Amino acid sequence: MNGNSETPVGNLESDAMNPETLRARAVRLVRVGILIAAIGYPLIAIVKGKALVEIAQLDGKPLQIEFAGGRLFLLDEGPSGNARRILMYRRPGRTPRTLCRGAGISRFATDGKWVYFLEFTAGTLNRLRVRTGNAETLVSGLVNPGDIILDRRRVAWTETHDHSVTGIHTVPALMPLTTLRVMERKSRPVQPRVLAAFETDSRQFNGELAALDNRRIAWLTIPMVAPTLSRGNLYTRALKGGELRTVSKDSGLQSAAARGTRVYWSAVCDEAANPASFATVYCTDTRKGSPSIFADWLPPAGKLFSVGRRIYYVSPTAAFRLLGDRRVTQVAEMKGGVGGLACLTPHNIYCVEQYGDPQGPKYRAMRYPVSGFAWVRNAVGRL
Numbered sequence: 001m002n003g004n005s006e007t008p009v010g011n012l013e014s015d016a017m018n019p020e021t022l023r024a025r026a027v028r029l030v031r032v033g034i035l036i037a038a039i040g041y042p043l044i045a046i047v048k049g050k051a052l053v054e055i056a057q058l059d060g061k062p063l064q065i066e067f068a069g070g071r072l073f074l075l076d077e078g079p080s081g082n083a084r085r086i087l088m089y090r091r092p093g094r095t096p097r098t099l100c101r102g103a104g105i106s107r108f109a110t111d112g113k114w115v116y117f118l119e120f121t122a123g124t125l126n127r128l129r130v131r132t133g134n135a136e137t138l139v140s141g142l143v144n145p146g147d148i149i150l151d152r153r154r155v156a157w158t159e160t161h162d163h164s165v166t167g168i169h170t171v172p173a174l175m176p177l178t179t180l181r182v183m184e185r186k187s188r189p190v191q192p193r194v195l196a197a198f199e200t201d202s203r204q205f206n207g208e209l210a211a212l213d214n215r216r217i218a219w220l221t222i223p224m225v226a227p228t229l230s231r232g233n234l235y236t237r238a239l240k241g242g243e244l245r246t247v248s249k250d251s252g253l254q255s256a257a258a259r260g261t262r263v264y265w266s267a268v269c270d271e272a273a274n275p276a277s278f279a280t281v282y283c284t285d286t287r288k289g290s291p292s293i294f295a296d297w298l299p300p301a302g303k304l305f306s307v308g309r310r311i312y313y314v315s316p317t318a319a320f321r322l323l324g325d326r327r328v329t330q331v332a333e334m335k336g337g338v339g340g341l342a343c344l345t346p347h348n349i350y351c352v353e354q355y356g357d358p359q360g361p362k363y364r365a366m367r368y369p370v371s372g373f374a375w376v377r378n379a380v381g382r383l
Contacts, residue, residue: 053378055092055350055365060085062352062363067343069112069130072350074365075105086115088130089365100128100135109150114185116155118145125157138190139183146178146205147219151212154239156182156195158205158219175199180209180219182239196237196244201225207232210265211258211306215239216286218247218263220256228252228276234265236286247284248291254279257304257311261286264304264311264322269296276300281313281322295322301339307346314342319349319368332368347374 060076063084067073072089074096084105087096104121115128116138125139125148146158160178178200183192200206200221207221216238223230232253236245252268252275262285269278279302283294295313302315311322316337320328332349341352349368356362369378 051378053092053367055089055367056096058363058365062338062341064107065341065343065350065352065365066110067345067350068110071112072365073110073115075108086117099130099133106145107148109148109155111150116148116150118148118157120145139192144203147209149209149212150185153185154182154212155185156180156209156212156217158209160200160203160205162203175201176203178205196235198235208255210256218256218258220253220265222253228268236263247286248282252276255302255304257306259306259309259311264294266302266304266313293326294324295326295328303340303342305344307344312344314349314351331370347371
């Protein structure tokens with residue numbers, strides 16, 4: 001045997017360069033990437049999605065906030081005493097679009113495609129198309145317009161005027177009279193009709209239109225004088241007419257909401273040593289039954305919302321889902337919330353918070369996600 005002969009020890013072609021090996025490694029890398037994405041992205045969505053989101057720092061004084069059609073709408077008084085504006089936000093952190101300006105804009109309602117708003121000074125009901133920004137006056141000659149509400153078919157609003165004796169213009173004989181008017185949104189020519197009339201203690205409507213659906217409307221009045229002690233009224237009325245029904249007369253009436261045939265309202269807590277320190281939510285079925293306590297010992301100055309099949313109560317300090325039989329679940333802790341400036345969807349709470357020096361407060365619009373779907377949208381920066 002030749003002593004210089006060598007025994008082969010392996011392939012001259014490296015295994016690392018083998019096409020089969022390369023394909024196997026690529027498949028493994030793709031699988032690992034998919035696994036990381038499948039596990040990691042939901043974790044990121046949960047961590048990032050559960051976080052609070054600052055939608056915008058507001059440069060004016062906020063007056064009303066609403067959410068519809070995937071957009072956030074805000075009515076404010078512009079900086080340095082400028083005219084009021086209705087703003088629309090599409091994404092957090094983006095510059096809002098100004099839909100309209102007017103010194104006398106007092107209240108608005110929107111479905112995301114149209115904005116209906118009251119102009120107090122001019123005494124008009126106006127409609128604005130969100131896509132184009134074109135506005136038109138629907139009804140003029142309104143007297144002290146107050147609140148406004150709409151559903152898919154109708155828009156309703158309040159007006160308040162002196163209830164005087166004919167021919168005597170110096171001293172009103174009775175309390176101011178508020179009328180509730182309603183009209184079909186698609187009716188042309190515009191044909192509003194008076195649905196109800198009731199006495200109030202001020203020429204400025206103090207209360208809220210709480211619910212409007214295909215069958216009836218619900219609203220409440222709150223006394224201007226000593227609102228936490230005086231009795232307010234909660235009314236319902238069928239849209240086709242009939243008897244005006246007083247659902248409740250409660251001390252410290254605060255807010256109301258409706259779902260189906262059931263009506264919910266909040267008032268000061270009679271069981272507390274200081275009734276104004278807590279709130280109680282009552283419920284009744286408009287077809288039958290007497291009022292019962294739905295939830296109690298809630299923070300004061302909250303607002304009720306009916307969202308799908310759920311009832312929420314949002315105060316300046318916390319938000320709760322009300323489960324009935326006095327059971328509640330806290331879904332968010334608010335920080336410096338401004339009472340009444342909040343709106344809800346099935347997935348998020350939108351509210352206005354105050355921060356900074358109380359002598360010169362600043363405001364910001366915030367979002368609190370309350371569902372898994374909201375966490376995902378939150379993570380990708382959607383409104």
